[in-house]
Amino acid sequence: MNRRGKFVLVLALLLSVAALLSGCTTRSKAGAGAHTAYLAGQNAALRQQQAAQFSGVTIIGPVQSPQVPWVAGLTLAQAIATANYLDPHEPGEITITRQGESAKLDPNVLLNGVAVPLEPGDVVEIHP
Numbered sequence: 021m022n023r024r025g026k027f028v029l030v031l032a033l034l035l036s037v038a039a040l041l042s043g044c045t046t047r048s049k050a051g052a053g054a055h056t057a058y059l060a061g062q063n064a065a066l067r068q069q070q071a072a073q074f075s076g077v078t079i080i081g082p083v084q085s086p087q088v089p090w091v092a093g094l095t096l097a098q099a100i101a102t103a104n105y106l107d108p109h110e111p112g113e114i115t116i117t118r119q120g121e122s123a124k125l126d127p128n129v130l131l132n133g134v135a136v137p138l139e140p141g142d143v144v145e146i147h148p
Contacts, residue, residue, distance in 0.1 A: 075089075075090055075141065076088050076089045076090045076140065077090055077099050077138050077141075077142045077144060078142070078143045078144070079099060079103040079144045079146065080145045080146065081105075081107075081111075081147065081148070082105065082106045082148060083100070083104055083105055083106060083146070084103065084104035084106055085102070085103050086103060088102045088103050090139070090140040093137070094137070094138045095135045095136055095138065096114070096116070096125075096130060096135075096136035096137075096138055096144065097136070100146070105146070107146075107148045110127060110131075111147065112127065112147050112148055113146075114126075114127055114130075114144065114146055115145040115147075116136075116138070116142055116143070117143040117144075117145070118142050118143075119141070
């Protein structure tokens with residue numbers, strides 16, 4: 021085989037290897053991906069820990085401030101007002117979760133002036 025033939029053969033092999041490797045993940049890319057996943061997991065764990073340490077009431081739904089500090093005697097109506105309910109329509113359904121137990125509440129109860137007491141750590145879900 022002459023010199024030009026060897027060159028073409030080597031070039032073809034190099035191009036083939038390059039094509040194969042272009043779909044592979046390098047160690048540095050794999051390491052960077054693993055590091056990113058690790059950091060995402062750490063951030064998620066930190067958010068859960070912070071939520072567990074929050075001694076207020078969490079409002080999930082169309083509100084401006086989802087975390088309401090708990091004070092003695094805090095009621096559901098006060099918590100919703102403090103969170104600044106943003107939807108122009110009245111809530112269609114309210115769910116209160118306390119220590120893993122959930123209870124649905126008819127929003128008309130609030131309109132009738134019934135005071136629903138809340139406790140630290142309660143999670144209130146408001147569905148329009």
